[in-house]
Amino acid sequence: xxxxxxxxxxxxxxxxxxxxxxxxxxxxxxxxxxxxxxxxxxxxxxxxxxxxxxxxxxxxxxxxxxxxxxxxxxxxxxxxxxxxxxxxxxxxxxxxxxxxxxxxxxxxxxxxxxxxxxxxxxxxxxxxxxxxxxxxxxxxxxxxxxxxxxxxxxxxxxxxxxxxxxxxxxxxxxxxxxxxxxxxxxxxxxxxxxxxxxxxxxxxxxxxxxxxxxxxxxxxxxxxxxxxxxxxxxxxxxxxxxxxxxxxxxxxxxxxxxxxxxxxxxxxxxxxxxxxxxxxxxxxxxxxxxxxxxxxxxxxxxxxxxxxxxxxxxxxxxxxxxxxxxxxxxxxxxxxxxxxxxxxxxxxxxxxxxxxxxxxxxxxxxxxxxxxxxxxxxxxxxxxxxxxxxxxxxxxxxxxxxxxxxxxxxxxxxxxxxxxxxxxxxxxxxxxxxxxxxxxxxxxxxxxxxxxxxxxxxxxxxxxxxxxxxxxxxxxxxxxxxxxxxxxxxxxxxxxxxxxxxxxxxxxxxxxxxxxxxxxxxxxxxxxxxxxxxxxxxxxxxxxxxxxxxxxxxxxxxxxxxxxxxxxxxxxxxxxxxxxxxx
Numbered sequence: 001x002x003x004x005x006x007x008x009x010x011x012x013x014x015x016x017x018x019x020x021x022x023x024x025x026x027x028x029x030x031x032x033x034x035x036x037x038x039x040x041x042x043x044x045x046x047x048x049x050x051x052x053x054x055x056x057x058x059x060x061x062x063x064x065x066x067x068x069x070x071x072x073x074x075x076x077x078x079x080x081x082x083x084x085x086x087x088x089x090x091x092x093x094x095x096x097x098x099x100x101x102x103x104x105x106x107x108x109x110x111x112x113x114x115x116x117x118x119x120x121x122x123x124x125x126x127x128x129x130x131x132x133x134x135x136x137x138x139x140x141x142x143x144x145x146x147x148x149x150x151x152x153x154x155x156x157x158x159x160x161x162x163x164x165x166x167x168x169x170x171x172x173x174x175x176x177x178x179x180x181x182x183x184x185x186x187x188x189x190x191x192x193x194x195x196x197x198x199x200x201x202x203x204x205x206x207x208x209x210x211x212x213x214x215x216x217x218x219x220x221x222x223x224x225x226x227x228x229x230x231x232x233x234x235x236x237x238x239x240x241x242x243x244x245x246x247x248x249x250x251x252x253x254x255x256x257x258x259x260x261x262x263x264x265x266x267x268x269x270x271x272x273x274x275x276x277x278x279x280x281x282x283x284x285x286x287x288x289x290x291x292x293x294x295x296x297x298x299x300x301x302x303x304x305x306x307x308x309x310x311x312x313x314x315x316x317x318x319x320x321x322x323x324x325x326x327x328x329x330x331x332x333x334x335x336x337x338x339x340x341x342x343x344x345x346x347x348x349x350x351x352x353x354x355x356x357x358x359x360x361x362x363x364x365x366x367x368x369x370x371x372x373x374x375x376x377x378x379x380x381x382x383x384x385x386x387x388x389x390x391x392x393x394x395x396x397x398x399x400x401x402x403x404x405x406x407x408x409x410x411x412x413x414x415x416x417x418x419x420x421x422x423x424x425x426x427x428x429x430x431x432x433x434x435x436x437x438x439x440x441x442x443x444x445x446x447x448x449x450x451x452x453x454x455x456x457x458x459x460x461x462x463x464x465x466x467x468x469x470x471x472x473x474x475x476x477x478x479x480x481x482x483x484x485x486x487x488x489x490x491x492x493x494x495x496x497x498x499x500x501x502x503x504x505x506x507x508x509x510x511x512x513x514x515x516x517x518x519x520x521x522x523x524x525x526x527x528x529x530x531x532x533x534x535x536x537x538x539x540x541x542x543x544x545x546x547x548x549x550x551x552x553x554x555x556x557x558x559x560x561x562x563x564x565x566x567x568x569x570x571x572x573x574x575x576x577x578x579x580x581x582x583x
Contacts, residue, residue, distance in 0.1 A: 006184040008151045008177055009038040013045065015159055015189055016100070019071050022046045023429055024102075025058040027084075029077020031104025034178035036075065050429070050458070052422070053450035055081050059088020059099075060422025060448065061429070064387065066097045068406055068430035070230065071163065075102040082131045088422075090138045091414035092168045095251075096228045099168040100159070101139065103131060104175055135170035142170040148180035156189055163191040166228050197324040204315035204322040205333045208308045209343070211284050211317055215306050217348040219282035220246035221267070223290025225311050225327055226255040227406060234328060235288065238335040243347040249296040250398055252289070254408035258401050266398045282348040287311060289327055293413045366526050369396040369557040372467070372549060375527060376439075377401060379534050385409065387427055389420035389440040391474035393467050396557035397439055404434070418447030421464065425451055428460045435461055435541070442468040442505050449513060456518035456544055463537055463545040466510045470553045472503040477560065480568040484556050496571060499553065510548040519544030 006014070012035065016024075024047055028036060039047050052058035058074050066072030076085050082103045092099045127133075129144075136142040141161040143154045155171070162169040212218050226235050232255060239246070245262045248255060253266050285302075287309040292302060303309070308317040310330045315322040337343060373396045380386075382403040388394045388410040402408045409427055411419040420440045428436045445466045455462045476499050482489050483499045491497055514521030520543050524530040530549070537545055556564070 004184055005181045007038065007179050008145065008148050008155075008173060008182050009035045009179065011152060011182055011185065012102075012155055012171070012173075013038055013042070013047065014185060015155055016073060017046060018185075018189055019159065019163065019191070020069070021071055021073055021100075023048045023050055023065065024073045024075050025050050025052055025061045025065070025426065026075040027052055027055050027058055027077070027081055028075075029081050029104060031078045031106065031175045032075050032081075032102060033104070034175065035102060035104070035173070038178075050425075050454070052425070052454050055084035056088050056418075057422035057425070057448050057451045057454065059085040059092070060419050060451070061426035061454070062099050063088060063092045063095075063097050063411075063419075063426065064409055064423030065426030065430045066092065066099050067227070067409055068427060071098050071100070072426065073100040073102060075104075078103060078105050078131060079125065083134070086134065086138065087416055088419075089135070089168050089170075091411050091416050091419065093138045093140075094414045095411060096166045096224065097168065098162045098166050100162055101135065101168060101170045103135075103170065103172045104178070105131070105144070105172050106175060132170070132172055135172075138168065139170045140165050140167040142172075144172040145177055146174055148177050148182045151177070151182045152185070159189060160191060198329075200315075200322045200325050201329045201333050204310070204317060204325050204330060205337050207317040207320055207322070208286065208315075208334065209337055211306070211308055212286075212345055215283040217283035217346055218244060218286050219284070219348040220244050221285055221287040221290045222246045222248050222255055223252040223287060223311060224255070225289030225291075226252065227289075229289070229327060231289070231328055231331060232256055232405060234331045234335075238331055238338075241335050241339050242345075243349075245348055249290065249412070250394065250410060251291060251293060251296055251412040253398070253410070253412075254402040254404070254406055255289075257403055257405050257407075259403055284308070288331060291413065296412075365528075367524065367530060367549060367551055368555045369393075369467070369551060371527055372530065372551070373397055373400060373557075375530055375534070376437075380437075382407070383434045385427055385431055385434050385436050387420045387424040387436055387438050389438075389444045390415040390417050391441050391444065391472075392469070392477075392557055392560070393439045393441050393444075395559050396467075398559060417441070417444035419444075421445060421448040421451035422454075424462055424464070425454045425458070425460070428455070428462055429458070435463065438462060438464040440464065440466055441473065442466055442470065442508070442510070443472045445510065446505065446508065452513065452517045452519070452544075452546060461542050461544055463547065465547045465549055467549050467551055468507075468510060469551040469555065470505055470507065471499055472505065473553075473556070476500060476503045477556070477564075478569060480570045481564045481566075482568065482571065484554050484560070485564050491574060496574060511546060514544075514546040517546075519546055521546050521548070523548045523550070525550050 036049055039045050055076050062072040062074040076082050089101055132144050141158045143158045145151050145154055158169045245264055247264045247267045249267055284306040289311050305318045310327055315325045377400050386408045388397045394410055420438050424436045424438045480496055482496050511521035511523050522533045524533050533547055
């Protein structure tokens with residue numbers, strides 16, 4: 001090997017190091033081993049190899065890490081490993097997280113034997129392109145390296161796409177190609193994006209100002225792209241230079257510290273009327289990096305003459321669309337336009353948005369979602385990072401006041417249950433000096449509880465709160481919310497009167513899993529016990545805790561209750577819908 005050459009594995013390692021990556025989450029396999037071995041052979045490499053219990057947890061960990069660090073990597077093996085990580089990578093694609101998926105593949109000889117003799121080796125299907133074709137659907141760039149000489153260009157293009165578009169990419173390398181020689185990097189990787197559509201930026205800002213002039217009193221809706229693209233400083237400069245107030249959705253929660261004087265709270269609509277009130281109270285709504293996902297807008301089309309949305313590499317103002325407008329450039333130009341001497345606007349000055357309800361000040365003796373999160377809200381500190389799972393825990397946690405920027409992590413668009421446990425491993429790796437708190441339902445926890453083992457193996461002091469109501473609560477709510485109503489509507493036949501049998505969870509002694517994985521297991525059945533557990537957590541800052549919190553099966557967070565009047569999917573098919581006591 002000459003000074004100007006390097007192995008394909010070493011080339012990839014060097015590029016990842018150059019981008020600041022210091023960790024690869026993996027479930028090891030022989031097809032990927034040459035790459036992992038190359039990292040181990042370099043005692044000076046900053047990259048740590050973090051083994052996980054299964055591929056889905058590894059993918060969630062990479063996602064959590066990538067949200068906070070700007071780039072993540074997960075390495076799996078062909079077929080069985082790659083297909084197992086698909087769900088996690090799809091979530092990263094939907095939510096704009098830059099994750100590099102590395103997959104080893106069979107050797108050139110093995111692929112030829114399969115093609116010519118029909119001989120299948122480990123983890124192969126009859127389609128040699130099956131792994132590549134699947135990942136093409138959920139990544140922005142998918143590359144298969146079969147020739148070492150082409151590897152530098154392919155790797156550089158893949159990584160550039162990942163960084164520039166904040167989206168997962170997929171790299172598949174034949175096992176015998178990892179150790180083959182290619183040209184060493186000739187220079188640093190070019191990752192900076194250049195604005196080529198300044199006219200569109202100016203036109204989008206001009207149209208937004210015209211909308212404000214026509215409708216007045218603008219309100220900012222700040223979204224997830226502010227965090228993904230590291231635009232918090234630009235947003236703060238806009239807020240400091242103007243009197244604009246802002247709200248976020250769950251997907252954008254904690255893009256800034258939530259003690260900002262003009263932060264109105266998290267807007268999470270649970271009925272159609274609430275979404276109308278958001279833009280209805282203000283003269284117009286201006287979204288900055290906010291996505292119109294179903295959960296954020298209650299499945300409504302909010303576009304209209306009073307709405308401007310800057311996201312997804314473009315700007316929509318009423319019926320007009322301005323493509324190729326970088327969010328960073330729009331925010332800067334918008335700030336300059338608002339602070340120009342001739343620009344006069346009156347900001348929306350609400351006392352409080354009606355849908356942003358404070359957590360209950362009075363808590364009952366027994367634990368409910370609201371009383372649990374009320375206790376957590378008074379206990380949270382800036383050094384806590386919250387990782388929340390989908391379902392009732394996410395809805396219950398929406399009004400927690402997060403005192404740290406990027407202090408709340410949730411998969412609020414893809415909504416894969418079980419995400420939080422694995423993601424918390426990556427979040428703690430990304431923020432090693434802060435304590436990670438996980439809020440996860442019992443159904444979600446049973447999907448990925450092995451993630452607690454990785455927390456313990458890494459010496460993490462994470463606290464996992466398993467909110468045990470004994471059922472898949474959010475699934476029951478979607479198809480048939482009747483059991484959560486008070487009083488319950490009495491249907492004939494009575495199927496719709498009770499929680500469906502398939503939504504019941506097998507009960508676990510969750511706290512006792514700490515004896516298996518390591519750490520401290522505790523239970524909390526009422527407010528007094530919860531307070532005692534929180535006090536002990538503070539007294540043992542280095543310990544991992546697994547806390548079993550018991551809740552009533554038919555309890556729901558307060559934010560869910562207004563939507564219980566609407567029919568579930570099964571109720572709309574019942575001949576007696578709507579019952580008299582609903583409306």
